Amino acid sequence: MRILLGVAGLLGFGALLELAPRVGLVSDRYAPPTSTILVTLAQRTGESRFWLAVADTLRTWLLGLLIAVALGVAVGIALGTVPVVRRATASTVEFLRPIPSVALIPLVVVLYGSTVTSTLVLVVYAAFWQVLVQVMHGVADVDPVARDTARTYGLGRLARVRYLVWPTALPYVVTGVRLAATVALILTITGELVIGSPGLGQEIATARTSGAVPAMYALTVVTGLLGVLANVATRAAERRVLHWHPSLRAEVAA
Amino acid sequence: MLAVEELHKVYDGRGRRVEAIGDLTFEVEAGSFVCVVGPSGCGKTTLLRCCAGLLAPTSGTVTLSGAPVTGPPEGLAVVFQEYGRSLFPWLRVADNVDLPLRAAGVAKATRRELVGEALGAVGLADAHRAYPWQLSGGMQQRVAIARAIAYQPRVLLLDEPFAAVDAQTRADLEDLIRDVWRRFGMTLLFVTHDIDEAVYLGQRVIMLTSSPTRVAEDLPIDLPDERDQLTTRGDPRFAELRGRVYAQIQKAKLEGRTT
Amino acid sequence: MSGILARVGYALALPVVLVAVWWFASAGSTDFYFPPLSRIVAVFPDTWLSSRLADDVLPSLTRLGIGYGVALLAGVALGLAIGSNRVVAAVTEPLLEFLRAIPPPVLVPILILVAGIGDTMKVLVIVSGCLWPVLLNTVDGVRAVDPVLADTCRTYRVRGGRRWWHLVIRSASPRIVTGARQALSVGIILMVISEMFAASSGLGYAVIQFKDGFRIPQMWSGVILLGLLGVLLSVLFRIVEHRVLGWYHGSRDGPRER
Numbered sequence: 001m002r003i004l005l006g007v008a009g010l011l012g013f014g015a016l017l018e019l020a021p022r023v024g025l026v027s028d029r030y031a032p033p034t035s036t037i038l039v040t041l042a043q044r045t046g047e048s049r050f051w052l053a054v055a056d057t058l059r060t061w062l063l064g065l066l067i068a069v070a071l072g073v074a075v076g077i078a079l080g081t082v083p084v085v086r087r088a089t090a091s092t093v094e095f096l097r098p099i100p101s102v103a104l105i106p107l108v109v110v111l112y113g114s115t116v117t118s119t120l121v122l123v124v125y126a127a128f129w130q131v132l133v134q135v136m137h138g139v140a141d142v143d144p145v146a147r148d149t150a151r152t153y154g155l156g157r158l159a160r161v162r163y164l165v166w167p168t169a170l171p172y173v174v175t176g177v178r179l180a181a182t183v184a185l186i187l188t189i190t191g192e193l194v195i196g197s198p199g200l201g202q203e204i205a206t207a208r209t210s211g212a213v214p215a216m217y218a219l220t221v222v223t224g225l226l227g228v229l230a231n232v233a234t235r236a237a238e239r240r241v242l243h244w245h246p247s248l249r250a251e252v253a254a
Numbered sequence: 255m256l257a258v259e260e261l262h263k264v265y266d267g268r269g270r271r272v273e274a275i276g277d278l279t280f281e282v283e284a285g286s287f288v289c290v291v292g293p294s295g296c297g298k299t300t301l302l303r304c305c306a307g308l309l310a311p312t313s314g315t316v317t318l319s320g321a322p323v324t325g326p327p328e329g330l331a332v333v334f335q336e337y338g339r340s341l342f343p344w345l346r347v348a349d350n351v352d353l354p355l356r357a358a359g360v361a362k363a364t365r366r367e368l369v370g371e372a373l374g375a376v377g378l379a380d381a382h383r384a385y386p387w388q389l390s391g392g393m394q395q396r397v398a399i400a401r402a403i404a405y406q407p408r409v410l411l412l413d414e415p416f417a418a419v420d421a422q423t424r425a426d427l428e429d430l431i432r433d434v435w436r437r438f439g440m441t442l443l444f445v446t447h448d449i450d451e452a453v454y455l456g457q458r459v460i461m462l463t464s465s466p467t468r469v470a471e472d473l474p475i476d477l478p479d480e481r482d483q484l485t486t487r488g489d490p491r492f493a494e495l496r497g498r499v500y501a502q503i504q505k506a507k508l509e510g511r512t513t
Numbered sequence: 514m515s516g517i518l519a520r521v522g523y524a525l526a527l528p529v530v531l532v533a534v535w536w537f538a539s540a541g542s543t544d545f546y547f548p549p550l551s552r553i554v555a556v557f558p559d560t561w562l563s564s565r566l567a568d569d570v571l572p573s574l575t576r577l578g579i580g581y582g583v584a585l586l587a588g589v590a591l592g593l594a595i596g597s598n599r600v601v602a603a604v605t606e607p608l609l610e611f612l613r614a615i616p617p618p619v620l621v622p623i624l625i626l627v628a629g630i631g632d633t634m635k636v637l638v639i640v641s642g643c644l645w646p647v648l649l650n651t652v653d654g655v656r657a658v659d660p661v662l663a664d665t666c667r668t669y670r671v672r673g674g675r676r677w678w679h680l681v682i683r684s685a686s687p688r689i690v691t692g693a694r695q696a697l698s699v700g701i702i703l704m705v706i707s708e709m710f711a712a713s714s715g716l717g718y719a720v721i722q723f724k725d726g727f728r729i730p731q732m733w734s735g736v737i738l739l740g741l742l743g744v745l746l747s748v749l750f751r752i753v754e755h756r757v758l759g760w761y762h763g764s765r766d767g768p769r770e771r
Contacts, residue, residue, distance in 0.1 A: 001603075005600065006603060010611070013608050031627070088526055090523075091524035098698060100701045100705065103739035105709070107732070107736055110729070185616065186616040189618070205622070217623065224612070228614045326667045330668065334661055334665065339661040340665045343760050344686075357671040357672065385764070388763070
């Protein structure tokens with residue numbers, strides 16, 4: 001029932017966008033009807049150029065996400081496990097995080113030009129904070145009794161990280177990865193669009209400058225679909241990794 | 255005053271049919287204090303929600319002063335078991351008590367008087383400006399009772415109101431609710447699973463069977479009107495009544511298991 | 514008092530150290546793209562505190578303020594309407610998931626088509642990006658209204674506007690604030706992006722101008738200004754949040770025995 005209603009909502013929205021230009025509510029030069037967008041989309045999916053762009057975007061996204069997660073986890077655990085350092089950095093992280101990633105755009109363009117590297121720097125910068133903040137919360141969440149127990153039994157720093165800190169922080173890390181994945185995808189496409197590195201964003205920029213309005217809409221739809229896929233995939237992964245975790249069990253029960 | 259007639263409630267959900275209330279008929283006279291006890295899971299809360307008009311019965315009727323209850327009726331207040339969740343955490347204590355009065359369009363001066371009197375009656379005259387979450391569990395339930403008093407209801411329903419507080423607080427609150435009833439003279443329907451509490455508080459105890467729930471026995475409590483924790487509970491008659499209710503509930507439990 | 518001082522100290526210690534390291538490490542820099550921090554700081558007042566304050570910074574902030582405000586109002590209003598009706602929520606859910614998943618900057622080219630390259634487009638870009646976090650969080654918040662509290666309102670006959678305000682909106686407010694916080698950072702990003710595309714004024718426009726003219730210290734100072742702006746707005750947000758959600762943080766710290 002819910003699914004049917006949801007499909008009805010999507011179809012209704014599509015119909016609205018189909019009718020609005022047809023009855024002259026908006027000019028079809030600005031807003032082509034849904035059918036035109038879908039036809040253009042179908043044509044594009046027949047071209048290798050389109051799939052190359054998708055592959056470029058996915059590669060930049062995954063690579064950026066990977067680097068950001070690795071950096072975030074390493075830095076987060078290193079900073080989080082020493083209490084004094086944690087106190088000194090926790091507020092700094094809150095302080096530095098709101099620095100908007102796009103402020104770096106002119107900088108990376110000057111340094112690296114219109115390359116994938118420029119976009120990657122943006123992606124890594126934006127996604128890194130998401131992971132770092134979650135990891136630091138996770139490390140701070142270690143049960144003090146468990147920590148003392150581990151100390152009493154003479155577990156070394158590495159063993160403590162392996163058997164105590166990491167399992168406690170894991171749910172936070174997974175949440176961080178999910179948040180970072182969304183941000184990374186947005187920044188990947190934004191970078192391609194603004195900086196001009198290869199990918200879907202660049203295709204949109206090209207469609208804009210060549211006046212191919214339906215293609216612009218079609219590609220925008222594709223970015224939305226990619227975003228939905230990323231959300232669904234990371235949520236499913238989160239459920240798989242954390243199926244034992246109370247927070248998820250509670251969610252299922254409710 | 256409050257009449258329940260052939261009340262029947264079935265929950266229908268995804269191929270599972272649960273008959274919560276089989277057939278209930280009883281009446282609560284104006285100004286009386288009636289306790290309802292039953293084994294856990296016997297549909298006490300369902301009964302109370304039907305009486306409050308929060309839940310529509312499958313068949314049968316609830317009438318309040320002759321008028322059928324189809325939604326929350328005027329002049330009826332409820333004190334819920336989950337005191338922590340029935341108070342507005344973003345409103346101060348006095349505003350929590352005041353909100354229903356404002357909704358009812360009571361004049362400002364009257365409202366102030368009612369709120370002050372109600373909070374005084376529950377012993378929280380100095381907590382007007384606190385937030386509910388700054389108070390202990392027992393005090394939060396006092397706020398909920400004060401809100402009910404200030405509302406000046408003809409009927410007050412209480413759904414296991416003291417189930418989640420510690421034993422000493424519970425004794426205090428029991429005496430408080432007796433005191434409130436005698437002072438404000440409203441009709442009280444008190445649902446509990448605690449046999450001692452029911453006998454100690456009520457003028458009558460209605461015992462329920464396991465689901466599907468019926469009335470097992472309707473027992474008048476002939477203890478003197480002046481009650482206190484020490485002498486009343488030490489009274490041989492109290493022990494006798496208590497034993498009788500206990501036996502009835504045990505029987506209901508056994509029957510519930512065999513059917 | 515000393516607690517507050519210690520907290521401020523802890524918050525500022527590391528940034529101060531980082532800035533100092535930058536200052537001294539870049540002191541003798543001859544690299545064209547990495548000018549000494551002292552030079553960047555030296556050009557900062559001339560670059561931003563002169564006519565650009567009124568010509569670039571203020572227009573940017575005005576557009577951000579209007580776009581953010583509109584998105585906040587519309588997001589909460591739509592969120593309340595959608596969240597309080599099961600059917601509407603079910604109908605709109607997949608659509609909203611899709612619309613939210615579109616990276617907001619992608620909408621810039623489309624909105625340029627529809628609304629030209631003026632202020633309207635830039636405000637619309639900010640609205641179209643900030644709307645979703647607020648809207649979706651409000652929907653979630655409305656759905657999470659405590660059933661006991663809802664029953665309380667019904668029995669005490671608290672209805673209409675009073676019920677909306679005291680039950681629904683206040684219950685949803687922690688989630689609304691979460692959405693507003695996310696929307697703020699999205700808003701700053703879109704403010705800059707929309708100005709990078711086509712503009713004749715604004716912070717993003719000015720920074721790109723410096724970049725194209727290879728005025729590197731000025732460009733760096735713009736980057737720093739944007740960073741400071743992000744930090745400042747987030748501090749302001751925290752102050753507002755603290756006032757609005759005082760009850761929430763208090764109640765989550767647990768009851769005090771008195």
